[in-house]
Amino acid sequence: GDIAELTAIARPDYGLITNIGRAHLQGFGSLEGVRRTKGELYDHVRAAGGALFLHTDDDTLVAMAEGMDYVSYGTSPAATVQGRLSPQQDSPYLSFDLVDGMNGKRVTTRLVGDYNLPNALAAVAAGRFFDVPDEAIVGALASYKPGNNRSQWMETERGNSLIVDAYNANPVSMRAALDNFDTIRTDKTPVLILGDMNELGAESAAEHAALLRRIREGRSNRVLLCGPCLMAMEQDFPEGAMGFADHVALAHYLEEHPIHDSLILLKGSHGIHLENIIPLC
Template identity: 25%
Template sequence: MKLTFWEAAQATKATNNWNQWPDFDLTGLEFDSRLIQKNNLFVPLKGENDGHSFIQSAVENGAGAAFWSSAEKAPDDLPVLQVVDTLSAMQDLAVYYLKKMTPTVIAITGSNGKTTTKDMTEAVLAQQFKTYKTQGNYNNDIGLPYTILHMPDETEKLILEMGMDHANEIDFLSRLAHPDVAAITMIGEAHIENLGSRAGIAKAKMEITAGLIANGLLIIPADEPLLMPLIKKLPQTVNTFGLEKADCQAEIIEVQKEYTTFKIKGSSTLFTIPVPGKYNVGNALIAITIGKWFEVSEEKIQAGLVDFQLTKNRTEWLKSSTGIEILSDVYNANPTAMNLVLDSFSQMPTQGKRVAVLGDMLELGPDSTNMHASVNEHLNPTEIAEVVLYGTEMHALYKILTSKYQEKQIHYFKKEEKEALIKTVKSILEPEDMVVLKASNGMGLNEVVTKLLEI
């Protein structure tokens, strides 16, 4: 980190006599006292536990300084910066650091696929630039400034994932980061409980333009009519992506369980991504558009995409010791995303049978029952031989599928019956079978994945 103690004080408008301490270089920043290293700046956040109570741990681990906003007396032997709110101070420091280091900022949001798109974009830009991306799911008002303050000194392109649960959250993140390029992967139903409708979700995702620079680029899906009225008065360049009538348009050549190959309109270059499904082609089209915006050659874009590293639990192929192929997609879920995964999975070549294990999709609001039931249209017994449903909301889908599937082909378990679910899935699967697991993270299907790997 290229910051000094005095710089941090001035950037955050610290109110105490901080200049009584000699200036010194800060080596980093952490809000978890256990991660503190020598001369780090400790940021005690107030949550379920007040971070100020861990100041001694931070000091013992080598903290060089700390923000402070507690009524409790600050340590006398540690340089502290008295601020009104420690989180706001970290955010202000991130704004200052961006201005100082001047990386190009790329912001990515969407109801699904934003992490995969972030990974693809980083892989493409890394072919030509020094890059840094959001680590894990650090995509909120804490994680985003933390990411900024952890980027390596030499970073030229900073790829930031922006997440949200409510309106105005992405607006805040966008104004903090002032992106040069912004992308929306898709408009689904995630957090519809808080935003009222898909139109409300579209409006919330468009908040990513709040801080987008005037001569910047916005990338949106060509097949999303809810976004079209919202882009009419934007001063920025707007590019679309998709499989039809898009600025960056793909033709899918081949889909296998471990890769997808496609071309883009106007080019003979063959692109391959190490993940299945047309929805992942959409994510790749965003990365291609961003690469071209920054004048990365198609050959370099091709090289970046072919072996990009996917963040764990995002469309991850695994295999049990007996040869059962497991498609784990258990980090999040909404109807649009689940339907896309099922459509892709239904066409995957296999020597055995296909099985789907589907759990509740959370935060869908009052129309949750109908949304779960609508997944019925993407399940066919000639393609997916057996279906295992898990959770209160999935009972609506179970009732509909009983008229389509035979009794032995459809299974339902309440949330408290996870052990029974695991036992049943294990009894269903045989070597050479293929199984997909999809649900919101809160359903804990990652535990089921772990058990299936033991078969």
């Protein structure tokens, strides 16, 4: 009912849901609960006769939008705003080509992670709909530099390249971040500093176990894990991984064992407060 309450206040004419994933399950109970609650936005827009900005690569969102007016974005040629990832380059940043109406115009962002492509295309779709010129849209995407602990790239005084994605974490975003991390070309040592994924309710143990399995599949041989959910599974840690009860204990360790000349992924739920570790990276 939270989103229904907000739509009753704001009465939006348009709606955009970026995705539906396994987040906040403790409150919503299940993935279906997440879908139903986010769908309250679509319900309001449908009743108001409004329109959606719809990610047509997402079958769940497409099914939820049945019978509604929408502006589509995605990688399919059928999308109103179509984009595709640029060929692999020696850069950690998202780069993509707009392949409709701009003759393959390339957009290079300051966002880390190919998983941000749908977010960027959503911005293009909304901008165009509200008559923002294409060049202004592309310029805004290229110049935006995140400063909110999401998809940030930082070069630190210790010679580290640091990916800061510590504002939030859930099973979908964690896997996307790890998949992207494994594709980054670098001569630096890969290091994972990961925190708990909070608010997963009854699914927490299974999802954290899946995270540990995914870590074993990756390329990092130095892994630092933080938080009570992960520490409860310490016996199942990948070989060589170290665990810390909280960010304070982790900070003490990093003060005594500083990391140098490495590529670091820093990711966890906001409640684990890994942002406090940034000055030690």
